[in-house]
Amino acid sequence: MLKGLIFDLDGVLTDSARFHLTAWNNLAKELNITLNDNQLDSLRGISRMDSLNLILKYGGQEDKYSEAEKEKFAAEKNTKFVEQVETMTPKDILPGIPELLKDAKAQNLKMVIASASKNAPKILNRLGIMDEFDGIVDPATLHHGKPDPEIYEKAQKIAGLKADEVISFEDAKAGVESIKAAGQFAVGIGDKELLKEADYIVPSTAELKLSKIEEVFERK
Ligand code: BG6
Ligand code: MG
Numbered sequence: 119m120l121k122g123l124i125f126d127l128d129g130v131l132t133d134s135a136r137f138h139l140t141a142w143n144n145l146a147k148e149l150n151i152t153l154n155d156n157q158l159d160s161l162r163g164i165s166r167m168d169s170l171n172l173i174l175k176y177g178g179q180e181d182k183y184s185e186a187e188k189e190k191f192a193a194e195k196n197t198k199f200v201e202q203v204e205t206m207t208p209k210d211i212l213p214g215i216p217e218l219l220k221d222a223k224a225q226n227l228k229m230v231i232a233s234a235s236k237n238a239p240k241i242l243n244r245l246g247i248m249d250e251f252d253g254i255v256d257p258a259t260l261h262h263g264k265p266d267p268e269i270y271e272k273a274q275k276i277a278g279l280k281a282d283e284v285i286s287f288e289d290a291k292a293g294v295e296s297i298k299a300a301g302q303f304a305v306g307i308g309d310k311e312l313l314k315e316a317d318y319i320v321p322s323t324a325e326l327k328l329s330k331i332e333e334v335f336e337r338k
Contacts, residue, residue, distance in 0.1 A: 134202075137199050
């Protein structure tokens with residue numbers, strides 16, 4: 119029986135994923151690295167340092183910089199990202215999400231955030247929906263990033279539920295893999311082919327309807 123929902127944040131509740139990708143793309147250009155669309159997309163859901171390391175790898179520069187230099191690049195990218203976050207308002211909640219949260223509340227479902235972002239509390243506050251959630255996984259406590267199941271397992275623990283009692287939402291391939299590795303039901307938001315491991319896929323959040331998703335969940 120469904121008892122809780124677990125949400126990724128960037129690209130699921132709001133379109134901040136686009137701010138991350140723009141900020142990374144700009145940094146990559148400064149480092150003379152050109153990222154193609156697939157490489158850029160593969161950064162979704164990946165932690166700050168893992169993203170930077172991946173970009174350097176794509177550019178064949180994995181051994182070029184010291185840890186201190188890498189920290190500086192990551193901090194620069196974060197400053198640019200936070201500048202964008204500061205402009206966010208409740209209007210930036212993606213279509214379909216307010217209804218989904220309302221339907222979940224009406225059913226007394228537990229709701230937890232499983233975002234790799236250290237900026238998640240800041241973003242939730244800007245959106246004015248911090249109080250809707252029963253908890254947030256602190257990404258600083260994680261040993262492994264997505265696609266490892268750790269973050270979704272932790273979120274499930276915060277909710278106090280079993281794997282077969284939750285539905286988890288993701289826009290990233292690495293995120294869907296993380297959910298499935300945790301043994302949970304995955305809703306993928308985005309490209310059908312890219313997110314094919316998910317149990318239920320919609321092209322955008324506007325298509326999310328809790329009753330419809332629950333029907334598929336109950337049949338599994
Ligand atoms: C994830 C994003 O939610 O958080 C990634 O999808 C991002 O793109 C990661 O790199 C870490 O975010 P932050 O805000 O801690 O740099
Ligand atoms: Mg995401």
